[in-house]
Amino acid sequence: MLTADERLRIDAVGIGVIHAYHRESLEDVWRDLRQRNAMAVIISTAMCQRADIGHMARMVREFPRVPAVALLSQFDGRTARTVLTLGRYGVRTLVDVREPTGWRELRSVLLSGRASDIQRVAVARLATDLAAAPKGAMRFFETLFAVAARTTTIRQLATSLEVMPSTLMSRFFRAGMPPVKRFLSLARLTYAARLFENPGISIANVANQLDYSSPQSFSRHVRMLLGLTAAGFRERYDGEGMLQFFRDDLVLARAECWRDFDPFGRAFGGPTRKRALGPAVAPIAES
Secondary structure, three states: OOOHHHHHHHHHHOOOOOOOOOOOOHHHHHHHHHHOOOOOEEEEHHHHOOOOOOOHHHHHHHOOOOOEEEEEOOOOOOHHHHHHHHHHOOOOEEEEOOOHHHHHHHHHHHHHHHHOOHHHHHHHHHHHHOOOOOHHHHHHHHHHHHHHHHOOOHHHHHHHHOOOHHHHHHHHHHOOOOOHHHHHHHHHHHHHHHHOOOOOOOHHHHHHHOOOOOHHHHHHHHHHHHOOOHHHHHHHOOHHHHHHHHHHHHOHHHHHHHOOOOOOOEOOOOOEOOOOOOOOOOOOOOO
16 A cells, blocks of 8 residues: 555566555555455555554554555654554564665565565475485475465366376376375465464465365365364464475375385486385276
8 A cells, every 4th residue: 555656666666576555545555455365465555655554553453464564755743643653553563675785675574574474484404305306205295385376176186296197196096195185275275274273364364365166165175084074174274384284194104105106207316216115007087
């Protein structure tokens, strides 16, 4: 929620870092927080002087995982009071961009926010878990968590991996691994658990952001995988808790298998494996 001049500067600073959605009111920002996977909220102190920000405290409270940043680009007699009010409402980061260094500071703040994203946390933890595994194992998980939030089928995942769906599923089956669908499903629930850390996000909002056909479809999915209601899932798991469940179930409990399994059919970066992995199997139907 910025002035016209600030919008131009934010768009320039954000190249390669953010895609900005500019809004005129706090109500529009709040709607975006419910409907989009927002990385941060940037609010101009100048805009706050023209708008009703009485609901700011509730917005900050309901979306604690989305950093709220106050942007100071001009100073007048009302600015100090506005800054104090924002602080009282829970906005803890103020960036003064009246000097060029301020824009660099803002970019650093945004990059820092990205570093806490569940995708980056997952990749960092799994890199440690799979230190002794073939390179393709880590490539599989990097791609999985990069696309899971917008990927609903094995066919889509296989396309991202540049592998035929039947080939991918067959490799996991012959290696004695759980179905690929379980990897995708639990990765998606890890994203859902992270979204639920914001109290202002409803079950319907999460279902919509993760492209489930309906809130009921999301609830059935949770019950089938975890034996929990959607509300029970929200209460039991945060993002890192669900990530730990993912690691325990699909990586740590199968550490020996991962030492010698590459989903891309290669062994430690070498040529295609020669050793037979078992009898040929018919392609597994995609669920």
